Amino acid sequence: MKTKMISTAALLLGGMLATGAWADTAPRVLTVDDTMKLEAVGSPAISPDGRWIAYRVYGYDLEGDRGASQIWMVSADGKEKLPMTAPATCARSPRWSPDGRYLAFLANKEGEGDDAGTQVWLLDRRGGEAIQHTKVKGGVDDYLWSPDGSRMLLTITDREPEAEKGKDGKDKPKPWVIDRLQFKQDGVGYLDRRRAHLYLYDGKGEPEQITFGDYDDESPAWSPDGKSIAFESNRTAEPDGNVNSDVWIVSAEAGLKDRPLRQLTNHPGQDGSPAWSPDGKSIAYTTVTTLDKIWYATQHLAVIPAEGGTPKVLTADYDRMVYKPEFTPNGKAVLAVAEDAGEFPLISVDVKSGKVTRLDPAGGDTGDFAISKKGEVITTRATPERPDALGKLGSKGWALLDDRNAERLAGITLASVQKITAKSADGTPVEAYLYLPPNYVAGTKMPLILRPHGGPVAQHSVGFDKEMQVLAAAGYAVLAPNPRGSTGHGEDFSAAIFAEWGVKDFADEMAAVDEAIAMGVADADKLGVGGWSYGGIMTNYVITKSTRFKAAISGASEVNYTANYGHDIYQLTWEAELGLPWESRETWEKINPFNDVGKVTTPTLVMGGKEDWNVPIQNSEQLYQALKRRGIPTELVVYPDEDHGIDRPSFVKDRYQRYIAWYDCYVLGKCEARTAGAKKDEKKVD
Numbered sequence: 001m002k003t004k005m006i007s008t009a010a011l012l013l014g015g016m017l018a019t020g021a022w023a024d025t026a027p028r029v030l031t032v033d034d035t036m037k038l039e040a041v042g043s044p045a046i047s048p049d050g051r052w053i054a055y056r057v058y059g060y061d062l063e064g065d066r067g068a069s070q071i072w073m074v075s076a077d078g079k080e081k082l083p084m085t086a087p088a089t090c091a092r093s094p095r096w097s098p099d100g101r102y103l104a105f106l107a108n109k110e111g112e113g114d115d116a117g118t119q120v121w122l123l124d125r126r127g128g129e130a131i132q133h134t135k136v137k138g139g140v141d142d143y144l145w146s147p148d149g150s151r152m153l154l155t156i157t158d159r160e161p162e163a164e165k166g167k168d169g170k171d172k173p174k175p176w177v178i179d180r181l182q183f184k185q186d187g188v189g190y191l192d193r194r195r196a197h198l199y200l201y202d203g204k205g206e207p208e209q210i211t212f213g214d215y216d217d218e219s220p221a222w223s224p225d226g227k228s229i230a231f232e233s234n235r236t237a238e239p240d241g242n243v244n245s246d247v248w249i250v251s252a253e254a255g256l257k258d259r260p261l262r263q264l265t266n267h268p269g270q271d272g273s274p275a276w277s278p279d280g281k282s283i284a285y286t287t288v289t290t291l292d293k294i295w296y297a298t299q300h301l302a303v304i305p306a307e308g309g310t311p312k313v314l315t316a317d318y319d320r321m322v323y324k325p326e327f328t329p330n331g332k333a334v335l336a337v338a339e340d341a342g343e344f345p346l347i348s349v350d351v352k353s354g355k356v357t358r359l360d361p362a363g364g365d366t367g368d369f370a371i372s373k374k375g376e377v378i379t380t381r382a383t384p385e386r387p388d389a390l391g392k393l394g395s396k397g398w399a400l401l402d403d404r405n406a407e408r409l410a411g412i413t414l415a416s417v418q419k420i421t422a423k424s425a426d427g428t429p430v431e432a433y434l435y436l437p438p439n440y441v442a443g444t445k446m447p448l449i450l451r452p453h454g455g456p457v458a459q460h461s462v463g464f465d466k467e468m469q470v471l472a473a474a475g476y477a478v479l480a481p482n483p484r485g486s487t488g489h490g491e492d493f494s495a496a497i498f499a500e501w502g503v504k505d506f507a508d509e510m511a512a513v514d515e516a517i518a519m520g521v522a523d524a525d526k527l528g529v530g531g532w533s534y535g536g537i538m539t540n541y542v543i544t545k546s547t548r549f550k551a552a553i554s555g556a557s558e559v560n561y562t563a564n565y566g567h568d569i570y571q572l573t574w575e576a577e578l579g580l581p582w583e584s585r586e587t588w589e590k591i592n593p594f595n596d597v598g599k600v601t602t603p604t605l606v607m608g609g610k611e612d613w614n615v616p617i618q619n620s621e622q623l624y625q626a627l628k629r630r631g632i633p634t635e636l637v638v639y640p641d642e643d644h645g646i647d648r649p650s651f652v653k654d655r656y657q658r659y660i661a662w663y664d665c666y667v668l669g670k671c672e673a674r675t676a677g678a679k680k681d682e683k684k685v686d
Contacts, residue, residue, distance in 0.1 A: 042056045043056040050374060067090070070085065074401050076392070084105075116139070150200045152202075158198060159194070176190045196218060211250060223306070225280055230272065231250070232245050268291060276327070284326075295457045299322060302313070322615075333350050335349075342461050366380065385464070420433075423515075435468045445521065448513070449530065450479050452509060452535040453480065454483065457487055457496060460486075467659075474663075481509050483509050501537070506542065530605075532556050536554040539555075540554055543600045563622065583598055602632070604633065606636045607658070
């Protein structure tokens with residue numbers, strides 16, 4: 001390991017020298033190729049002695065045209081850092097053994113054997129290669145060390161039955177037999193009765209299953225004494241028909257013939273993400289208290305006695321979404337990531353008073369975090385000018401430990417980002433982030449791209465956004481509003497679009513555009529719009545309600561809602577928000593943008609993944625067909641083998657390039673990139 005540290009230090013020194021040389025060159029703007037080389041960091045894990053932080057680094061393997069992920073380690077003072085695994089292993093989820101001897105992680109084992117798939121691996125800090133720790137048929141979903149390090153808790157999904165082999169030795173295909181209410185999942189496909197359960201594993205023999213039944217068990221957490229495990233599960237009579245998950249407790253004693261479960265929470269809403277207090281007497285968890293507002297409801301932080309009792313909602317007055325709760329070592333506070341006014345702050349919530357305090361500096365987003373035994377906090381953080389980096393929170397703010405993208409961005413002038421506030425038609429204030437092209441000259445009117453966010457229950461945030469930066473580098477001002485329906489401004493703001501998509505949120509988006517025009521930044525005659533998922537849905541509303549935009553891009557969107565009932569994965573939320581389509585057809589059709597597709601005049605690029613089961617490509621095909629039939633300039637781009645998120649690097653690059661080419665052609669009238677001829681690597685269908 002010492003040798004690795006020395007060689008890595010030499011590499012780092014070489015990198016710093018290269019950075020200095022690069023910085024002396026003339027500044028340039030960000031390109032699509034530049035974005036493909038950027039990396040993200042996540043999942044920090046602090047060694048028990050506090051001297052090292054292991055973390056995940058992930059990006060693209062451009063040569064292999066796939067994602068890449070590896071484990072790195074940095075010293076607590078930031079002076080030494082080194083890779084612990086190769087990128088090709090797709091290693092992730094690093095976790096130290098309690099004695100600090102081993103660093104465990106998940107990695108893929110390729111091949112056809114019973115132990116293929118994702119397994120737990122161990123690196124001995126004394127040296128040597130990683131050792132495969134689990135050999136679970138079908139692989140492992142997740143793992144946790146027990147407090148004493150003698151065992152692991154594994155999350156394992158039931159394995160698919162052995163397939164019958166044909167004469168050619170290949171598996172014979174079998175029909176899908178569906179009997180579940182929720183029978184689809186993006187990235188998975190059709191759902192059968194296989195479920196995710198919890199297992200104890202001591203490193204010998206077969207793992208011991210400790211939860212059973214037609215339920216999924218997730219988000220487990222060991223009690224500090226190692227005797228119990230808290231986990232999240234929806235164990236109602238029909239889990240597919242509601243979101244009523246609860247926190248449950250199961251004994252961690254090995255070899256029990258009878259292992260009853262104890263239900264800790266009984267709130268009819270969604271309770272989950274349990275975290276034990278250091279003394280084992282309390283459990284913090286997330287809870288949704290407003291049942292009729294489905295995904296628009298605020299997710300709060302609560303605590304409950306571990307032996308059972310009355311829960312206490314700590315953030316009832318905070319009215320912001322909270323995630324990833326973890327107790328501080330003294331048990332007096334719970335840390336969590338929140339969503340607040342276009343940022344993702346790290347907050348501390350006092351267990352007694354419920355007082356909320358922001359810990360990280362404003363103007364950035366916290367992603368993942370870890371707390372040491374001494375209470376030191378390591379976080380990942382992104383700002384408008386810096387992608388994800390790793391750092392330590394302290395009395396003087398946030399100190400960098402790994403800013404691995406600094407070299408890649410040296411010599412590049414990025415878009416400047418400012419937060420603006422518009423006033424909607426009814427007086428509602430609407431925040432938005434405005435990206436100004438590099439070297440923008442004040443007072444110059446620029447072509448503007450409106451980029452609605454996905455969700456709808458989500459927010460544009462202050463963190464680094466490759467997509468916005470690329471569009472700005474191409475010469476556009478880019479506008480990213482947080483209209484009603486967004487998170488970050490409380491439950492009422494989010495629920496304002498309940499059963500009224502495309503009304504108040506549309507008005508808010510237009511108000512933000514009007515504000516950019518009034519500021520003298522946007523050219524009213526050169527406007528484009530486009531988004532992905534609900535951003536694509538909002539784009540569909542924009543082009544069916546307005547003719548002011550010269551170009552549109554509708555990505556992975558829905559446009560004909562009744563056609564998606566039973567075809568996408570949202571039947572539960574559709575029903576809760578709009579009712580059953582055969583009983584409430586008028587409500588469904590009232591907000592259906594497909595009914596107004598005859599009004600569209602905007603040239604529209606339609607895009608999506610062929611295997612998208614979240615928002616199936618069917619609606620994109622219908623939108624394209626309608627526009628094509630009407631003679632509106634349009635094109636349908638379908639990415640093979642891709643689901644809702646486009647992951648293959650070559651496709652990510654292709655998507656960004658098509659964005660720019662489409663806007664250049666129809667907003668600016670520069671169609672050279674679109675008329676140069678079909679690419680060799682695309683299938684052209686006329």
